Structures are given as structure tokens and as C-alpha cells.
Amino acid sequence: MTEQTTLTRSAVLEQLEKLEQSGVEQVPVEHVRALISLIRDFFEGSDESGSEQKGAAFDAELYGDLGHLARFISGAHKELSDLKPGDLQEEKLPEASDQLDAIVKMTEQATGRIMDSTEQVEALLGGLRERLKTSDIDADTLVGLESTLDDISAYMTNIYEACNFQDVTGQRIMKVVEVMREIERQVLRMVVVFGLRKTDKKLDDKKRKEIEDDAALLNGPQLEGKGMAQDDIDDILDALL
Amino acid sequence: MAVDKNMRVLVVDDFQTMRRIITNLLRQLGFNNVAEAQDGKAALDKVRSEKFDLIISDWNMPNMTGIEFLKEVRQDATLKDTPFIMVTAEGKKENVIAAVQASVNNYIVKPFNAATLKEKMTKVIGDF
Numbered sequence: 001m002t003e004q005t006t007l008t009r010s011a012v013l014e015q016l017e018k019l020e021q022s023g024v025e026q027v028p029v030e031h032v033r034a035l036i037s038l039i040r041d042f043f044e045g046s047d048e049s050g051s052e053q054k055g056a057a058f059d060a061e062l063y064g065d066l067g068h069l070a071r072f073i074s075g076a077h078k079e080l081s082d083l084k085p086g087d088l089q090e091e092k093l094p095e096a097s098d099q100l101d102a103i104v105k106m107t108e109q110a111t112g113r114i115m116d117s118t119e120q121v122e123a124l125l126g127g128l129r130e131r132l133k134t135s136d137i138d139a140d141t142l143v144g145l146e147s148t149l150d151d152i153s154a155y156m157t158n159i160y161e162a163c164n165f166q167d168v169t170g171q172r173i174m175k176v177v178e179v180m181r182e183i184e185r186q187v188l189r190m191v192v193v194f195g196l197r198k199t200d201k202k203l204d205d206k207k208r209k210e211i212e213d214d215a216a217l218l219n220g221p222q223l224e225g226k227g228m229a230q231d232d233i234d235d236i237l238d239a240l241l
Numbered sequence: 242m243a244v245d246k247n248m249r250v251l252v253v254d255d256f257q258t259m260r261r262i263i264t265n266l267l268r269q270l271g272f273n274n275v276a277e278a279q280d281g282k283a284a285l286d287k288v289r290s291e292k293f294d295l296i297i298s299d300w301n302m303p304n305m306t307g308i309e310f311l312k313e314v315r316q317d318a319t320l321k322d323t324p325f326i327m328v329t330a331e332g333k334k335e336n337v338i339a340a341v342q343a344s345v346n347n348y349i350v351k352p353f354n355a356a357t358l359k360e361k362m363t364k365v366i367g368d369f
Contacts, residue, residue: 168352
């Protein structure tokens with residue numbers, strides 16, 4: 001507040017104080033007019049001081065801006081309410097996360113079954129190799145059969161290698177799930193801050209910790225073209241080891 | 242000197258599927274003496290109670306990460322020379338450097354194949 005404003009305010013207060021202290025029951029009309037004039041000048045900025053006028057103009061502009069801001073917030077509040085973020089946070093996002101969780105579990109189970117079967121085939125192959133060693137079939141046939149068994153074994157290695165997909169896709173999906181949970185948390189904050197639903201339900205501390213702990217484990221895998229390939233890592237290892 | 246394929250190998254990963262994949266690939270390579278642990282802490286307990294000739298460990302695990310496990314191994318006078326290969330989805334340069342600084346013997350990025358596993362094992366334990 002400028003000095004001029006302070007003086008003007010002081011003048012108003014001084015007049016009011018004088019009137020109060022005078023103890024008179026009837027105040028002359030000219031005194032009331034003078035007081036009203038002082039008060040009006042103070043609020044309208046029609047004081048002789050230029051800075052006072054500027055201050056009032058600034059105040060008016062500020063009030064105008066605040067008005068715009070209030071209308072904007074109110075409009076945004078309405079739009080956000082129309083979007084039903086409560087539904088998004090309470091139903092849609094958790095449902096999408098659950099679906100992705102289910103995909104991870106299902107692929108994990110499927111991979112488990114593929115590996116169970118592959119391990120059984122491998123055990124049968126081992127048994128077959130042992131039986132061949134003690135069989136009386138001719139040498140050429142034996143070589144041919146062993147070569148076929150080696151081929152089967154190589155294909156089984158391919159199956160094991162391909163099962164890597166479960167770990168990699170599982171981690172990628174869990175990364176997406178974590179992003180969705182973060183969005184869920186942010187939407188919940190928005191819902192609470194803007195009062196977009198009646199109950200102010202907070203994330204339970206245990207659940208939050210579980211989510212944060214999961215997040216700490218979800219740093220991989222790298223996307224193709226991002227991060228470093230094995231060759232790049234080998235270059236670093238060659239330089240450092 | 243040829244590698245004794247009867248050597249004891251410890252596979253550490255919190256993902257059971259991944260442990261099975263590595264164990265099966267090791268078996269395909271002729272290494273049948275394989276034990277598993279689900280995190281660094283369980284692995285540390287195991288290496289302190291049994292002797293292992295090679296450790297193959299994931300990086301991101303609950304309770305104790307692979308890099309924490311590696312540091313514990315290197316600080317233990319009886320374990321410090323155990324060959325250690327990190328197998329992880331962490332392909333960031335700073336992670337590789339951190340692992341090397343912690344004296345890792347080699348580093349494999351997931352997903353990987355049997356040929357890569359064999360190549361890295363050969364570099365660490367010798368030809369087989």
C-alpha cells in the first residue's frame with residue numbers, strides 16, 4: 001500500500017474518531033457529506049495522488065483477473081465433474097490394471113505349461129539316448145538317430161529361449177500397470193482437491209507401499225532402440241574389465 | 242584346462258519362470274548341478290552355507306537386489322572370488338559401470354539366448 005493510501009485512510013479514520021469522541025448525537029450534514037466524499041475518494045481513487053489512481057486501477061484489474069480465474073476454475077470444475085473422474089479412478093483404471101495383471105498371470109501359467117512339457121520331452125529324450133547306447137542297432141542308424149535327437153534338443157533350446165518372452169513382456173506390462181496406478185493416484189488427488197465426490201477416500205498406506213515397492217522392481221526391460229544392446233554393453237565391459 | 246561341468250551353479254531371480262529358463266539352458270549346455278534362489282537375501286544365505294563355483298543373478302529383486310548381493314559377495318573373504326554374471330533387463334550404461342565397479346565378471350541383457358549365455362560363461366569360467 002502506498003503512503004498516499006495510508007494518509008487517505010488515516011484521514012477517514014481521523015474523521016470517524018473525531019465524530020465518535022465529540023459525543024454529539026446530531027452530526028452536521030456538511031460533516032457527513034465530507035466524510036462520504038472522503039470515503040468515496042478513497043475507494044474510487046479520485047484522490048489528487050496519481051499513484052493512488054494507479055493503485056485503484058491496478059486493484060480493479062487484479063479483481064478482474066481474479067474473477068476470470070474464478071470463472072475458469074468453476075468451468076474446469078464443471079468439466080471435470082462431467083468427465084466423472086471418480087468413475088475413472090474407482091472403476092475404469094483399476095479394471096484396466098486388473099486386466100493387464102491377468103494377462104501377466106495367464107502368460108506366466110502358459111509359459112509354465114510350455115516349460116513343463118519341454119522338460120518332459122527332454123527327460124524322454126535322455127531316456128531314449130540311454131536306450132540307444134545299449135541297443136544293438138547298426139552304427140549308421142545309431143549315428144542318424146543321435147543326430148536327430150541332437151536336432152530335437154536344439155529345437156528345445158529354442159523353446160527355452162523363446163520363453164524369455166514371458167519375463168520380458170511380463171515386466172513391460174507391469175511397467176504399464178504401474179503407470180496406470182500412478183495415473184489412478186493423480187486422478188484420486190484431483191478428485192479430492194476439487195471435491196468431485198462425496199467421500200474423501202484415501203489410499204491405504206499398506207497398498208501405497210506395495211505399489212511403491214513394485215515400482216522399484218520395474219525398471220526393465222528396455223525397449224528396442226532404447227537403452228543399450230548386448231554389443232554396446234560388451235564394448236563397455238571390454239574397456240572396463 | 243577344461244571346465245568341470247559338474248560345477249555348482251547358483252541361479253538367482255525373483256521370477257520363477259526366468260529361473261527355470263536359465264536352469265534349463267544350463268542343463269542344455271551340460272551343467273546339471275544347479276541351485277536356485279528367489280532374491281539376493283536368499284542367495285546370500287545359500288552361498289554362505291554351500292559352496293558355489295558360479296553365480297548367475299538378476300538385478301531387480303525384492304529384499305536384496307543383484308547389485309547388493311554382488312557387493313556382499315565381494316566383501317566376504319571366503320566368497321569374494323566366486324565368478325558372478327549379472328543377467329538383467331537393466332541395459333543402462335550407469336548400471337553396467339556400477340556392476341563393473343562392484344567387480345562383476347560379466348553382464349547379460351535380457352532377453353538372451355543360449356549362445357550368449359555360453360559365450361559369457363566361457364569368458365568367466367573358461368572353455369567348455
